[in-house]
Amino acid sequence: MIAVAIDDEPKALDIVRVFAEKVPFLDLKATFQDAFEALDFLQKEPVDLLFLDIKMPDISGLEFLRALPNPPLVIFTTAYAEHAVQSYDFDAVDYLLKPFAISRFLKACTKAHEVFKVKELSTSAFTPASESIFVKNGYEQVRVRLEDILYLEAGGNYVLFVTKHQKIASRMTMSEAEAMLAPERFVRIHRSYIVAKDKIERFDRYEVSINGQLIPIGANYGPLQLAKN
Template sequence: MKIRCLVVDDERLALEVMEAYIEKIPFLHLEKLCSTPMQALDFLSRNTVDLLFLDIEMPGLSGLQFLQTLKNPPAVILTTAYPQFAVDAFELNAADYLLKPIPFQRFVVAVQKIQSQLAEKNAAIQTNENLSKTREAHIFIKSGARTVRIDLAEILFIESKKDHVLVQSKHQKVTTQLSLSGLLEKLPSEQFIRVHRSFVVAIPKIESIERNRILMEKAEIPIGEFYREALQKRILGL
């Protein structure tokens, strides 16, 4: 995951240093350099970033004052030549505090901390989304003029055909104009996996895997070469 960065500093040299540092880190992406807080406010009104490098001492509006104006600030690393601002920085929940001149090694430590925090946050969000989907024991899909309820525990597999998608459950077959990928987004990822360009299967319904096919109740599902490795990692732990 690329971490989108915004740098705000009224010193040109400081901006150049931060730009050079960011370019050296593969997981960082520089969105914009701003020389005033007002430029940053304008940019943030139209764009979203993951990480803000913010100088504290700036004319007109200090970095700390600017930070207080943000309703939903991204992760923030404060930069300054004055160590006395450290307490204020952490009271505003800054993730880190870098003293100028900033050594590159110290910069790396700070952004690695941010990378870890954002990864944990994203993982938690994904887990909550998956749990939410799991708690939803059924989905509704449009099938012709009807809207059909399908219990997730009943689904065996989903097959993409020429002009429709077929949902095969234990007790019914339902066709829909939804795409296979669109339907997959409605399903909890821990229960369903795509195994072929045209097939999604319910993991709990897999009875056995033999070479290039999955065997399940009343069905044999082909395994696409592109999906084989992901299936092995998921099912077999290889």
Template sequence: MTLTAIAIDDEPQALDVIRLHAARVSFLDLKATFTDAFEAIAWLQSHKVDLLFLDIKMPDISGIDVVKSLSRVPMIIFTTAYSTYAVEGFNLDAIDYLLKPFPLTRFLKACNKALEHKAVRNSTEPAFLFLKTGYDEEKVLLEDILYIEADGNYLTFVLKTRKLLSRQTMTELQQLLPADQFVRVHRSYLIAIHKIDKIGRQELTVAGKSIPIGASYDESVATIRARIAQR
């Protein structure tokens, strides 16, 4: 199994370290490196990778805000010289947090965690999920999901015949759902592509529900159109 990745850091020397370390990790394919976070964001709109090595404190936009801006979020490994950002980083469901300067052994450990996460995710993309609802876990068939609405750290799963409330983030959920079937179209909404009834300029309709398209999610709609065209 291979991990594809890119790295974003405003310090060229930091990227040099990542490139050197990445060359020593046999299963890691580092596709590109960026000192300009906005160039990386634009690149990610048309390219998909498994993993993002991301500095947090950058001059024009923080790594935290980079993650929040992405419609499709890869696995994240934060790379920073500031340990004070660790809690916020893990609140975004980061795979790991590398404190500069980090040796190859620590870099490899983080990569192995990402590889294990990808393997688990690939093996847990069946036709169902178990959702934690209060003290219980309920089995939900993917084919029954119409759309998911986020409210803070809670998600409402709107199914064919009922609704379920589960405590998890949208980012956590995106890592579990197959990307060819579910797409995030707004910071608060993730929809089942095959349940879409209508695609408008600024909204989608799913089971009679009008769902807004976020200003930064045009690429998601393009993805939806492409997936529908392939069917």
């Protein structure tokens, strides 16, 4: 995984750099104290994982991530525990509270690597002609037609696939579920919801309607992306 770290504190970047060298599947390409320099780098180079401080002088890590049209996986790093709840709105892989030990750093990286592998597998396996996916339900793999999916809803450690005919609860993260779906057919509108674009009956600033079900639009997502499709 290609990674980049952004933090206004040099010592914090040094720690990430030293720890990253010990993780075999991690390639820390660059570190930045200036978030705007990092933004320029991200626009030019492919990055899979971002270590991102939340409290920075010119722009917060949350604002920075919101500005990225296609953000990579992110692990937030901060000295302020009160930011943890906010970080979950961005579907962060993990949240590292400074000062963190290498064991905690490795755990976060391993989680990111697992999500990354799922995305890679889904991307390589998916073609425009694909019309179905396999969803794990208990010990079984259930074939689900993309055409039948209305929306996905996250709940605890599970994602609920709501289709025209049934509901399937699968133990996975929302990021893993999103990686299985074709982006031209599905859109994330909330940290807990992904909807099928062609099943949307109506929408406004706050919610969409699918099959009579009202689904909220998260503050960090907005209806603009729906209007473009």
